[in-house]
Amino acid sequence: MAGIVVKGRFPRRRIVQTVAVNVFRYLFRGAARNWFRNMGSTAPALGSMTLLLLLSGLIGLSGLALYNLEKVEAGQASLLHVYIKDGATTTDVDVLWDRLARDPRVATVYYTTKAEALKRAQHIPGLPQIASATDANPFPASLDVQAKNIDDVAAIDTMVRNDIAVDPAYPTSYDQGAYQRIQAVLFGVGVAGLAFLVLLGFVAVTVTMNSIRAAIHSRRDEVTIMQLVGAPRWMVRGPFVVEGAITGGLAGAAAGLVTFALAMTGITAGAATFAQFAPGITVAVAAIAATIVLAAGLGLGSGSSLISVRRHLES
Amino acid sequence: MHLALQPGELTFLVGPSGAGKTTLLKLINREIRPTRGEVWVDGIAAHALKASRVADLRRRVGVVFQDYKLLPRLTAMENVALALQVGDLRVSDQEASERALDALDAVGLGDRGGAFPHQLSGGQQQRVALARAVVAQPPLLIADEPTGNLDLETSWEMMDLFGDIAAFGTAVLIATHNVEIVKRLQRRVITLVHGRLVRDQPAGQTGRLAWLASS
Numbered sequence: 001m002a003g004i005v006v007k008g009r010f011p012r013r014r015i016v017q018t019v020a021v022n023v024f025r026y027l028f029r030g031a032a033r034n035w036f037r038n039m040g041s042t043a044p045a046l047g048s049m050t051l052l053l054l055l056s057g058l059i060g061l062s063g064l065a066l067y068n069l070e071k072v073e074a075g076q077a078s079l080l081h082v083y084i085k086d087g088a089t090t091t092d093v094d095v096l097w098d099r100l101a102r103d104p105r106v107a108t109v110y111y112t113t114k115a116e117a118l119k120r121a122q123h124i125p126g127l128p129q130i131a132s133a134t135d136a137n138p139f140p141a142s143l144d145v146q147a148k149n150i151d152d153v154a155a156i157d158t159m160v161r162n163d164i165a166v167d168p169a170y171p172t173s174y175d176q177g178a179y180q181r182i183q184a185v186l187f188g189v190g191v192a193g194l195a196f197l198v199l200l201g202f203v204a205v206t207v208t209m210n211s212i213r214a215a216i217h218s219r220r221d222e223v224t225i226m227q228l229v230g231a232p233r234w235m236v237r238g239p240f241v242v243e244g245a246i247t248g249g250l251a252g253a254a255a256g257l258v259t260f261a262l263a264m265t266g267i268t269a270g271a272a273t274f275a276q277f278a279p280g281i282t283v284a285v286a287a288i289a290a291t292i293v294l295a296a297g298l299g300l301g302s303g304s305s306l307i308s309v310r311r312h313l314e315s
Numbered sequence: 316m317h318l319a320l321q322p323g324e325l326t327f328l329v330g331p332s333g334a335g336k337t338t339l340l341k342l343i344n345r346e347i348r349p350t351r352g353e354v355w356v357d358g359i360a361a362h363a364l365k366a367s368r369v370a371d372l373r374r375r376v377g378v379v380f381q382d383y384k385l386l387p388r389l390t391a392m393e394n395v396a397l398a399l400q401v402g403d404l405r406v407s408d409q410e411a412s413e414r415a416l417d418a419l420d421a422v423g424l425g426d427r428g429g430a431f432p433h434q435l436s437g438g439q440q441q442r443v444a445l446a447r448a449v450v451a452q453p454p455l456l457i458a459d460e461p462t463g464n465l466d467l468e469t470s471w472e473m474m475d476l477f478g479d480i481a482a483f484g485t486a487v488l489i490a491t492h493n494v495e496i497v498k499r500l501q502r503r504v505i506t507l508v509h510g511r512l513v514r515d516q517p518a519g520q521t522g523r524l525a526w527l528a529s530s
Contacts, residue, residue: 015405022404225384228344229447230374231401233367 026235031242038215042247045204045211049251049300052197052204057259057293059193061281066186068280073182078150081112081173082143082160092165093143100145100160105152110144117141140167201300208247208301209308212240216312223313237313241305248301255297256290263289316512318505320488322454324518325481327497328490330507336490339507340457343488344376345369357454374402377448377485379458383440385432391443392416392428398447418446422476438469445473449480456480458489462496474500 035042082100084093093111100109112120117139145160147153153174161171216223226236263286320326328336341347342354345361354361357375364372385394395415399406406414416428422442432440441461448456458477462470474496481487491497497504506514 014407018407019404021408022400022406026401221384222386225386226397226401227370228346228373228378228384229398229401230370230451232370235401 026231027238028242031239031246034215034219034239035243035246038211038218038243041214041218042211042243045208046247046251048200048207049204049248049297050254052200053252053255053293053297053300054258055200056197056296057255057289058262059197060292061259061263061286061289063190063193064285065279065281066189070182070186072279074150077178077182078147078153079173080145080147080153080156082145083167083170083172084141084143084165085167086140088165092163096160096163096165097143100143100156103156103159105148105156107146107148109146112142112144114139114141140170142173204300205304205307208244208304209311211247212244212305212308213312215240215243216309237306237309240309240313241302244305244308245298245302248297248299248304249294250297251301252294252297256293259293260286260290316507318512318515320455320486322486323481323484324503325478325487325500326489326503326505327500328488328505328507329492329494329497330513333509334507335510336507337459338510340378340459340488340490343455343457344378345372370402374451375453375455377451377453377456379441379444379448379456379461381460381463383432383437383444385440385443385447387432390429390431391419391424391435391439391446394432394443395419395447395450398450402451414450415446418450419443421479422446423472437464438466438472441465441469441473442476445476445480449485452485454485456485456487458487458491460491461489462491462493467495470496 100106114137118137121139157172157174349362359372392415395418396411399411419428477487501519503518504516
C-alpha cells in the first residue's frame with residue numbers, strides 16, 4: 001500500500017529539555033563527579049581560598065567599621081570649641097558670635113555656658129576627677145562652631161584666637177594635625193589590609209590554578225578523546241571551570257558562614273561596646289557581607305579555573 | 316602533495332616510519348595546523364579554521380586509532396553514544412542509546428553494549444572505536460594503524476568493516492604498515508616518503524607490478 005511519510009516536527013519543548021539534560025550532564029554532573037574524585041588535590045585550594053575569603057570578610061567588616069569611625073572623628077574634628085575668657089563682656093561675646101554666624105564657612109554656632117561645660121565634662125572619662133578637685137568650675141564657657149568643611153577649621157581658629165572675648169591661654173580646641181594623624185593611621189591600616197588581601201588573593205588564585213592544572217593533566221587522555229570526537233570547546237573547558245566554581249563556592253559558603261557567625265557573636269555579646277568599636281555593623285550588614293563573600297568565592301574559583309584552562313588546555 | 320579522496324573510496328596510506336602518514340591524518344583532523352598549503356574536508360577549510368570551530372570539522376571526520384582511545388569509565392554503548400551527543404546536544408539519551416546499539420550491532424558487538432573497555436578484547440575495543448567513529452555518519456573516516464595491535468584474523472575482520480563502511484559512501488583513509496592487507500584488498504594506495512607523495516596507485520593496481528601504473 002502506497003503512502004506518504006510525513007516527517008513531523010520534533011516538539012520544541014522536548015528539544016529544549018533534551019539539550020538542558022545533556023548540558024547538565026556534560027557540564028555540571030561531570031564536574032561534580034570529577035571534583036569528588038580529585039578532592040585530595042583540591043583540598044589545598046579549598047583551604048587557602050576559605051582562609052582568604054574569611055579574612056576578606058572580616059577585613060571588609062573592619063574596614064566598614066573604621067570608615068564609620070572616621071566619619072564620627074571627622075564630625076568631631078570639624079567642631080571647634082572657642083573658649084571664652086572669664087570676665088569677657090556679653091557684648092564682646094555677642095560680637096564674636098555674630099561674626100562667626102555670618103561667616104560662610106560656618107554651619108552653626110552654639111553657646112555653651114560654664115555649667116553646661118561642667119555637665120558635659122562629667123561624661124568624659126578622666127574629667128570628673130578634675131571637676132571635683134576644686135570648688136570652682138574650671139571649665140570655661142565656649143562658642144561651639146561647626147565648620148561646613150573640616151579644612152576650614154584652621155582658618156576659623158586663626159580668625160578667632162586673638163579676639164578680645166577669647167581666652168588667650170587656651171583660645172580654642174583646635175589641635176593641628178590631630179585629624180590628619182587619625183586619617184594617616186586609618187589610611188595605613190587600609191593599605192596594609194588591602195596589601196594583605198592582595199597577597200592572599202594571589203596565593204589562593206595560584207593554588208586554585210595549580211589544582212585545576214593538576215586536574216587537566218590527570219584527565220589529559222579524556223580531554224583528548226573528547227576533543228577528537230568533536231566536543232565543542234565549552235564542553236571540554238566548562239567542567240573545569242565549574243569544578244573551580246564548586247571549590248570557590250564551598251570556600252565562600254564556609255567563610256561567609258564564619259564571618260556572619262563572628263559578627264553575630266560580637267553584636268550579641270556586647271551590644272553597647274560593639275556599637276562603639278564597630279559602628280554600623282548590624283545583622284543586615286553581616287548578612288550582606290556573608291553573601292558578598294560567597295559570591296566572591298564563586299567568582300574567584302571559576303575565574304582562576306578559567307585562567308588555568310586557557311593557559312594549560314590547548315584546543 | 317595534491318591528494319583528493321572521493322566518497323565511497325577506501326584508500327590505504329603507506330610508507331616507511333617517519334614518512335608523514337600520521338602527520339597527514341592529523342592535518343586532516345586539524346590536530347596540527349599546516350604551515351602552508353590547504354586541507355579541505357567536506358567543504359570546510361581545515362587549514363584556515365579557527366580553534367573555536369575545530370569541533371565542527373571533527374564531527375565530519377570519524378577517527379580510529381591504534382590504541383582505541385576509549386573512555387575507560389564508560390561502557391561500549393556510552394562511548395559510542397558520547398560521539399553522538401557531544402556533536403549534537405539535541406540527541407536524547409534514548410535516541411543516542413538506540414543509534415549506538417545499532418552501530419555496535421553493525422560491527423558485531425550488539426550484545427556487548429554494557430561492557431566496559433577493560434572487559435573487551437583488543438579487537439572488540441577497536442570495533443567499539445570504529446562504531447564510535449561512524450555512528451554520526453561522517454563523510455570521512457580516517458584510521459591510524461587500526462590493525463597495529465590486532466592479530467591477523469581480527470585485522471581482516473576490521474578491514475571487512477572498513478570496506479562495508481566505504482561501500483555506504485564514506486571516504487575511508489587508512490594509514491597502515493600491513494603490506495599483506497594492502498596487497499590483497501586491491502584498493503587505492505598512496506605512498507608517502509619523507510612527507511612527499513611518491514606513488515598514487517588506483518584500486519585494482521596494487522599487485523607486485525603496481526609500480527607500472529604509479530603516477
